[in-house]
Amino acid sequence: MTIETQETRLERGQRALAAIDGQAGQDVIDALAGIAPDFATYLFEFPFGDIYSRPGLSLRDREIATIAALAAMGTAQPQLKVHVTAGLNVGLTQAEITEILMQMAVYAGFPAALNGLFAAKEVFAERAAATAQDGA
Numbered sequence: 001m002t003i004e005t006q007e008t009r010l011e012r013g014q015r016a017l018a019a020i021d022g023q024a025g026q027d028v029i030d031a032l033a034g035i036a037p038d039f040a041t042y043l044f045e046f047p048f049g050d051i052y053s054r055p056g057l058s059l060r061d062r063e064i065a066t067i068a069a070l071a072a073m074g075t076a077q078p079q080l081k082v083h084v085t086a087g088l089n090v091g092l093t094q095a096e097i098t099e100i101l102m103q104m105a106v107y108a109g110f111p112a113a114l115n116g117l118f119a120a121k122e123v124f125a126e127r128a129a130a131t132a133q134d135g136a
Contacts, residue, residue, distance in 0.1 A: 008049075009044075009045040009046075009049035009050060010041060010044050010045055010049060011049075012048070012049040012053050013043075013044030013045050013046075013047075013048035013049030013050075013052075013053070014044050014048075014049075016048040016049065016052045016053050017029070017043075017044060017048045019059075019089075020048070020052065020059055020063070020086045020089060020090060021082055021083075021085065021086045021089070022085070022086075022089055024081075024082045024085045024086070025082065025086075028040075028043070028082065029043065029044075058090075059090040060087075060090045060091045060092060063083060063086050063087040063090050063092060064087070064092070064096075064100055066083045066086075066087075067080065067083050067084060067087055067097060067100050067101070067116075068100055068103070068104060070083055070116075071100070071101050071104045071108065071112055071113065071115070071116030071119075072104055072107060072108035072112055073112075074108065074109075074111065074112040074115060077115065077119050080116060080119045080120075081119050081120075081122065081123050084097055084119065084120045084123040084124075085123055085127070088123075088127065094120075094124050097120050098117065098120065101113055101116035101117045101120055102117070104116055
């Protein structure tokens with residue numbers, strides 16, 4: 001007799017967020033603890049437990065779409081930085097992320113593309129510094 005345990009949306013979302021965003025995702029959850037802990041639960045369950053966990057696209061493809069959408073919005077720099085990091089975590093290269101953001105100049109305008117590129121530049125520099133510190 002085997003006992004099957006079904007993963008809840010919350011558990012699936014927590015696992016997905018950790019795999020995709022790592023510490024950056026946890027930092028967002030931690031920041032919500034003092035103001036809207038229920039919203040953190042919603043964040044785990046819907047975007048990560050339901051949408052990111054669907055089989056239709058790879059995590060890499062989902063991050064391409066997310067980076068493009070956040071850059072096009074032009075109002076979501078903190079979230080864009082989290083998802084640039086996530087893109088790197090799921091296999092995108094810096095060159096690919098740069099191309100995604102440059103593509104946004106065509107559809108979202110030069111200001112959105114520039115803001116996205118500068119956000120990515122910060123993430124790339126932070127990762128390079130962390131890598132250099134780990135190697136030292």
